[in-house]
Amino acid sequence: MIGLEHYLYLSGVVFTLGLCGVMMRRNVILVLMGVEIMLNAANLALVAFNKFMLPGADGTVAPDGQVFVFFTIAVAAAEVAVALVIAVALFRRLDTVNVDDVANLRW
Amino acid sequence: MEQLLFFLMAGGMVAATLATIFARNPVYSAIFMILSFAATAGLFVMLDAYLIAVVEVLVYAGAIMVLFLFVIMLINLRSDELEGLKVNPLMVIAAGTFLGLMSKAVSDLGPAVQSRANDLEGTPALVAETLFTEYAVPFEAVSLLLLAAILGTVVLARRSQDA
Structure with missing residues (x-):
């Protein structure tokens, strides 16, 4: 029987892979993809928790977790649009998408 | 199955x-x-x-x-x-620590969840009812966020004159 733990372990593993992507890739677009993978793993955990939640006083379960996922997806879409246009502006100005070359603000 | x-x-x-x-x-x-x-x-x-x-x-x-x-x-x-991964030992330690903490948290799950799945079905009707009643204000806030993202994208994508 597949329980909550299975989904949460899967979510944790995928989140860690996204974290590795963010830390280890140097291309700004791949870094963004890592962020998306992490958001997606969090969504999986939210839906799984919603499915294994105890019923409320009236015996039904509200789909709160799924509504949260809906919001997360909307925020992720906004974030990706802005971040990708920043990547394009970066490429136009500095002719690179390597995060190591963009160190103007580093002390 | x-x-x-x-x-x-x-x-x-x-x-x-x-x-x-x-x-x-x-x-x-x-x-x-x-x-x-x-x-x-x-x-x-x-x-x-x-x-x-x-x-x-x-x-x-x-x-x-x-x-x-x-x-x-x-x-x-x-x-x-094109290039592949650039691995630094600190990154491996950070990822391993996160995975360890996550596994510990999952193995210590509290009593708010049960081991058996409930009968919740996320049909459009049920999700929409919750979304448009209890979460109506956050829903409108998300529409404002998307509008702000569109405006920000247009401003950033425009070729600036001083460049």
Whole structure:
């Protein structure tokens, strides 16, 4: 029987892979993809928790977790649009998408 | 049957995510990521979150990944600029620590959740009812956020005169 733990372990593993992507890739677009993978793993955990939640006083379960996922997806879409246009502006100005070359603000 | 399906989806999701991270060419990364989102949508169906599964495919695998592919083509990297992972021992320690803490948290789950699945079914009618009553104000806030994102994108994408 597949329980909550299975989904949460899967979510944790995928989140860690996204974290590795963010830390280890140097291309700004791949870094963004890592962020998306992490958001997606969090969504999986939210839906799984919603499915294994105890019923409320009236015996039904509200789909709160799924509504949260809906919001997360909307925020992720906004974030990706802005971040990708920043990547394009970066490429136009500095002719690179390597995060190591963009160190103007580093002390 | 359920177990077989779960491990198929979970294995596909982890394998596609690994391929996303390790692929040298960003286009391959994007395509493997679509595969990973498809596996996630399958898991959402197994959790009876039908509406979220459809939104995942439409918005994530559809809109967001098309945006990624579009920008990858716009930037058009030369082949000598493609590179793989740059691993530093600190990163491995950080990722390992996170995974360890996460496993510890999962193995100490509290009493607010149960081991047996409840009978919640995320049909569009049920999710929409909650979304438009209890969460009406956050819903409107999200529309403002999207508007702000559109304006920000247009401002940033415009060629500035002083450049």
